[in-house]
Amino acid sequence: MSQQKSAVTDAANDTVTLVDNATGRSCELPVMHGTIGPKVFDIGKLYAQTGMFTFDPGYTSTGSCKSSITYIDGEEGILLHRGYPIDELAENSDFLEVCYLLLNGELPSRAEKAKFEKQITYHTMVHEQLINFFRGFRRDAHPMAIMCGVVGALSAFYHDSTDIRDPRQRIVASHRLIAKMPTIAAMAYKYSVGQPFIYPRNDLSYAENFLHMTFAVPAEEYKINPVLSRAMDRIFILHADHEQNASTSTVRMAGSSGANPFACIAAGIASLWGPAHGGANEAVLNMLEEIGSKDRVGEYIKRAKDKDDPFRLMGFGHRVYKNYDPRAKVMRQTCHEVLAELGVEDEPLLELAMELERIALEDEYFVEKKLYPNVDFYSGIILRAMGFPTSMFTVLFAVARTVGWVAQWKEMIEDPTQKIGRPRQLYVGPAKRSFTPLDQRG
Numbered sequence: 503m504s505q506q507k508s509a510v511t512d513a514a515n516d517t518v519t520l521v522d523n524a525t526g527r528s529c530e531l532p533v534m535h536g537t538i539g540p541k542v543f544d545i546g547k548l549y550a551q552t553g554m555f556t557f558d559p560g561y562t563s564t565g566s567c568k569s570s571i572t573y574i575d576g577e578e579g580i581l582l583h584r585g586y587p588i589d590e591l592a593e594n595s596d597f598l599e600v601c602y603l604l605l606n607g608e609l610p611s612r613a614e615k616a617k618f619e620k621q622i623t624y625h626t627m628v629h630e631q632l633i634n635f636f637r638g639f640r641r642d643a644h645p646m647a648i649m650c651g652v653v654g655a656l657s658a659f660y661h662d663s664t665d666i667r668d669p670r671q672r673i674v675a676s677h678r679l680i681a682k683m684p685t686i687a688a689m690a691y692k693y694s695v696g697q698p699f700i701y702p703r704n705d706l707s708y709a710e711n712f713l714h715m716t717f718a719v720p721a722e723e724y725k726i727n728p729v730l731s732r733a734m735d736r737i738f739i740l741h742a743d744h745e746q747n748a749s750t751s752t753v754r755m756a757g758s759s760g761a762n763p764f765a766c767i768a769a770g771i772a773s774l775w776g777p778a779h780g781g782a783n784e785a786v787l788n789m790l791e792e793i794g795s796k797d798r799v800g801e802y803i804k805r806a807k808d809k810d811d812p813f814r815l816m817g818f819g820h821r822v823y824k825n826y827d828p829r830a831k832v833m834r835q836t837c838h839e840v841l842a843e844l845g846v847e848d849e850p851l852l853e854l855a856m857e858l859e860r861i862a863l864e865d866e867y868f869v870e871k872k873l874y875p876n877v878d879f880y881s882g883i884i885l886r887a888m889g890f891p892t893s894m895f896t897v898l899f900a901v902a903r904t905v906g907w908v909a910q911w912k913e914m915i916e917d918p919t920q921k922i923g924r925p926r927q928l929y930v931g932p933a934k935r936s937f938t939p940l941d942q943r944g
Contacts, residue, residue: 518543520552527552538573555926567754568917571604571909572745579825583743584608592832597738597902598622598708601680604743604909625681626702626711628689629659636693645690645897646775652686653679654768664762666915675763676908683904684708687897688715694893709735712901717889729843730888733836737881740829741899743906744822749773749780753907754914755923763911770907771900780896783882786817787851787892795850796857807867817879818862819872826874833880834859840884855883 516535521528529551532544542565549555558564573582581588584603591600595609602610602618610618635655639648656678657664663675689699692715700715710731718724744750752773756766774780793802805813820827846852859875862868885895914920 537570539575555928557928561751561925566746566751566923567914567920569746569910569913570607571913572743572906574745574822576820576822577824579823579828581744581828588740588828589832592736592739592829595739596707597735597742600739600742601905604905605676605912621677622681622708623704623711625678626685626704628682628685632659632686632689633699636689636699639693641694641696643694645687645694645893646771646900648690648693649686649897649900650768650771650775652690653683653771654765656682656764657762660764664764666757666760666762672763672912672915676912679763679767679908680905683901684712685715687894687901688712690897691716691891691894707731707735709738727843729839733840733884733888736832736836737884737898738902740833740877740881741902743903743909746910747779748776749903750907750910753911757911757914758920758923760922763908766911767904767907770903774900774903775896780899782816782878783885783899784892784895786855786879786882787886787895789816790851790854790858793854793858796854799854799857799861803861803865815858815862815873817876817882818868818874820876823876825872827876829877830875830880833877833884834875837880837884840887844887846887852883852887855879 516533517530518533519528519530529548531548534542534544536542545556556564571584573585574580583591583600584607586603586609591603595603598619599610599615601622602615632652632655635652636648639651660675660678663671663678665671685702692699697719700718700720702711702715706714706726710726713731713734714724714726746754749770753766753770756769757763761769777785793799802813802815805811806815841852841856859879862873862875868874882892882895885898886892890898
């Protein structure tokens with residue numbers, strides 16, 4: 503077909519017809535409907551009927567799968583998990599309850615929640631030989647590098663949950679990953695600062711246990727602060743899943759080959775490590791350190807408005823959300839609760855962050871362009887106030903996102919229509935040419 507085409511939608515038959523205006527040839531593509539959200543063209547037979555593929559860098563206009571887990575409407579600022587608004591879950595639920603929802607499709611009964619919490623709690627310990635694995639890393643290794651290696655190595659320790667064809671093994675692997683990820687993350691932190699590993703405790707909640715393993719030392723008792731543990735729990739909830747983002751798509755792509763779940767989640771961690779994905783809240787802190795003080799905020803706001811200036815305000819606006827990030831409202835409240843609890847309002851960097859927030863919510867330029875503070879802006883401030891180094895920010899993201907990755911992986915494995923991922927390409931290299939012997943190449 504030539505490049506001159508038109509598309510005609512047949513509402514009665516739910517098809518769209520592509521017509522080559524030059525030759526008159528046409529093909530019909532079915533139109534598919536989700537529960538909510540845009541309709542999609544089913545292009546599965548496009549190549550067979552036309553001899554052509556679609557071209558969509560970044561797959562931003564391509565649906566790669568059917569999913570019933572998470573729905574996002576970036577224009578309206580909506581994020582739903584299994585139909586439940588994210589702010590309602592963050593306000594009324596806890597992380598393990600959200601984990602159950604993402605994995606199973608429904609909120610648990612009281613008995614189901616208690617059983618699930620016990621299953622996760624009693625899987626939090628890791629194989630003792632993993633300690634030797636940690637010791638193979640340099641002390642200055644980035645915690646995300648350690649996470650990639652250790653999580654990928656779990657398949658060498660838990661052979662009884664790597665058969666993806668066995669539904670029972672899939673569930674066990676899912677529970678193990680959700681349970682052990684905080685333990686591994688805390689161990690990565692402890693290793694980087696030269697402190698002894700702290701074992702998990704079954705009498706603590708998921709967030710409390712993580713904070714205890716991260717900040718406790720054998721020399722004294724670590725006291726759980728309920729405001730901080732609730733903040734940690736909310737951070738986990740708000741990052742639990744976010745539809746088909748880069749790391750989730752990586753997990754699905756790796757899983758489509760039949761790779762074991764531990765390898766798939768390690769691939770997701772590697773993808774998340776990228777600064778354009780999981781490193782955004784770390785970039786916020788770097789930006790604040792560059793600005794330095796409240797006195798220079800006006801200067802940097804002016805630079806941010808200048809199209810010719812390469813400086814950009816990190817943590818404002820969102821690629822998906824063209825309105826206010828629905829997670830940011832909850833995170834903003836949590837941020838102010840944490841700062842008040844810790845009494846760190848006088849810390850220069852956090853004072854600076856609050857001044858930036860005030861301007862962004864009032865300045866006509868930011869309001870008009872809908873450059874609101876997003877979840878990364880607030881989470882970076884919270885984590886800084888709680889004592890986490892910036893190198894741990896993406897690690898915490900990985901801990902939270904593990905349940906989303908696992909739920910998406912499980913859904914993909916159980917989808918009878920799933921195939922091994924195999925994107926096409928628009929080849930722009932040399933056409934076929936003959937080989938020239940070395941002595942004839944001049």
